[in-house]
Amino acid sequence: MNRSLKIRLWLAFGAVVLVIASLIGVGIAKSTSYYLTVTQVFADEPSPNAAVTVSGVIAPHSVHWNSSTEALQFAICDQGKNQDLVVDYHGARPQDFSKGWPVIVTGSLINHQTLKASNLEIKCPSKYEAKAPSSKA
Template sequence: MRQKNLKVTAGILIIVAAVFYLIVAGFSTANAAYYLKVSEAINGSVDPGKHYRIEGKIDVTTATFDGKSNPVVLKFQIYDENSPDKRLIVIYNDVKPDNFQEATGAVVEGKFNKDGTFQADNLNLKCPSKYEQADQSQQEGAVTKFLRSLGLKR
């Protein structure tokens, strides 16, 4: 009976230790990234050793893609909508996403190089919603026409 209690106690201690380890690892700052806008990244003092997540609009006219180099290089600029004159050069060493030309913005994750460019490890594009009506002159849907005929919609 005493040996059975010892096994149960040891099992509970192992489970408690594992849960404690997962909690401590979850709060670790090793994977933390500072979230900034482009103007904050340019105006603030950034540390080249820290990991950052930066959001901005993409200037696709400045984008260049070299698919022949090893590794491949996608280079473009991002900027804030409120201050388009402040731009950040982003270097991304991976294939150019298919929807890059249609993207309205991006969130890039990575570190700053010593020359002030941003070396992105991860690139998340923001694309225009396919559910928004692009132009008011588009045809009305059948439901809208029906509601108008009943006088429920103007």
């Protein structure tokens, strides 16, 4: 093989490695889940229409569901805190939607206190609780 062919092959190989590395980097960046707490949303004051992902618990007595329009409005807060972020969600009501359960909401801020949700995920508390030790006699 002549020298220019070897150089071109190494350049092509380097380009392929670079493309694969960048695809892996993008995949890792998208798969990591980063979300704000309700307290952080109020402290940071993101601009209106800013896309955010927020984690919190469903505030007691805040759930309003309209089955005919599939409109769900509720508030989320941080555990033990009094600041509520109102969430407007349109779509099927999640099966395990219950007061006091942790949720992750993705959407855009309409104003400083209201989030228009495009995605709603419920965390099942039982999945994160330690199993009771079994007593064997």
